[in-house]
Amino acid sequence: MSAQRKLRLGMVGGGEGAYIGNIHRNAARLDNAWDLVAGAFDVDPEKGRAFALSEGIVDDRAYSDYKALIAGESTRKDRVDAVAICTPNFTHYPIAKALIEAGFDVICEKPMTATLEDAVTLEKQVRESGRFVGVTYTYSGYPMVHEARVRIANGEIGKVRTAQVEYPLEWMATGIENKGNAQAAWRTDPQKNGRGGSIGDIGTHAYHLAGFVTGLKLESLTADLATFVDGRALDDNAHVMMRYEGGARGLLWSSQVALGNSNGLKLRVYGEHGSLSWFQEQPNELIHAPLDGHTQIIKRGAEGLCEAAQVRTRTPPGHPEGYLEAFANLYTGFAEAIHAQKQDRSPQAIAQHIPTAYDGLKGVAFVEAVVDSSEAVDQPWITPVAV
Ligand code: NAI
Secondary structure, three states: OOOOOOEEEEEEEOOOOOOHHHHHHHHHHHOOOEEEEEEEOOOOHHHHHHHHHHOOOOHHHEOOOHHHHHHHHHOOOOOOOEEEEEOOHHHHHHHHHHHHHOOOEEEEOOOOOOOHHHHHHHHHHHHHHOOOEEEOOHHHHOHHHHHHHHHHHOOOOOOEEEEEEEEEOOOOOOOHHHOOOHHHHHHOOHHHHOOOOHHHHHHHHHHHHHHHHHOOOEEEEEEEEEOOOOOOOOOOEEEEEEEEOOOOEEEEEEEOOOOOOOOOOEEEEEEOOEEEEEEOOOOOEEEEEEOOOOOEEEEOOOOOOOHHHHOOOOOOOOOOOOHHHHHHHHHHHHHHHHHHHHOOOOOOHHHOOOOEHHHHHHHHHHHHHHHHHHHOOOOOOOOOOOO
C-alpha cells in the first residue's frame, strides 16, 4: 500500500475491563494506519475519562460521553476521521446515527444494531450520506478465508452443494450473568442485546462467514432455538437450516454452552468436485479435498496464493498469524477505504471485500428471521411413526 497519512481514530466504549475495545486498539495500531486520539470509553463518564488519559489521550479529547465527543470533535481542524463503536448492541444505533449525521465515518461492532428496524434505517442513512461504515465481521479478515472465497469463485470445487458452519463457545454454560459477569449480563438481556442470544452474538459471524466464502445468497431458513441455562431470557443454542439461491443448502449451529469449545468456529464447504474447510483455531491452514482423493493442506504465506490472501499476510509460513492480525486486516482495509473515498479513487486490494453497513443489515435481518422462524407456531415438527 502506498504511504498515506495516519487516520485519526476515536472510540466509544471499550474502556477498562471491556473485551473488544482492546482488540480494536491493537488492531488499529498494527499497520500504523491509525492514531487513537479521542474517546468516550465507558458508560461511567469519570471512568471513561480516566481510561482515556491512561491511554495517552489529551485531556480535552477525553470525553464524558459520545455526544460530548461529537460536539468536541466537530469543531476541531484535526477532528477524528472515524469513530469505532465498541459498546453493547443496543447503543450501536443511536451512536452510529449521531456520528453519521455529524459527518464522521464509523467502524461499528456487530451486530450492527439490536433491531431490524434500526438496521434498515441506519443502512439507508449510510447510503444517502455517503459516509463509510465498516462492520467488524472479524473472520473476513483472515487471509485463508479470502483464499477459500477466491478458490470457490474460480470454480475450484465446482458448484457449491452445502455449507456447514458452526460457532460453538463454552463460556456461558452456566448462569454467569447472575454472578457478576458484565459481558454475559448485557448479552442475556433482550433490551440490551436484541432478540437473538447466541444467534445474534456469534451466529451472525457464522452466517456472514458462510455467505462471504461461498458467495451464496440466502433464500430462506428454518430454525430451532433453545435456552439450556435456567432463567436465561435468550437462546444460548441455535440450529438453523438454510436454503440458498440456486439450490445449495446450509446448516448453521451457534452455541454459548458447548463445553470444550473455546472459540470453535468452523466452516466446511462442499462442491460438486471438492471441498474446502477452514477452522478458526487453525487459521493458517485451508484444507482442500478434491474428487481424486488427494487431500491437501494449503498454508498461509505459501507461494501462489491469491492477491487478497497475500495482502493480508505479514509473516512467512510457519510463523503463525491469527486473530489480532485478522482484526488488523479489517482496520487497515477500513483505513484504505476511507483514504480512497477522500481521494476519489478506487481502493487497493486490502479494502476490497470488506464488511460494510450492508453486511451489517444482512446480519441483523438473518438474526430476526431465525428468531421469527423458531417462534413460528406452525413450524413443521414431525414425530416418526416408530417413536
Ligand atoms: P463489554 O461489556 O466488555 O464492554 C462494553 C464497553 O462499553 C464497556 O467499557 C462499557 O462501559 C462501555 N459502554 C456501554 N455503554 C456505553 C455508552 N453509552 N457510551 C460509552 N461507553 C459505553 O462488551 P464487549 O464484549 O466488548 O462487546 C462490545 C461489542 O462488541 C458488542 O456489540 C459485541 O457484540 C461486540 N463484539 C464483537 C466481537 C467480534 O469478534 N467482532 C467479539 C466480542 C464482542
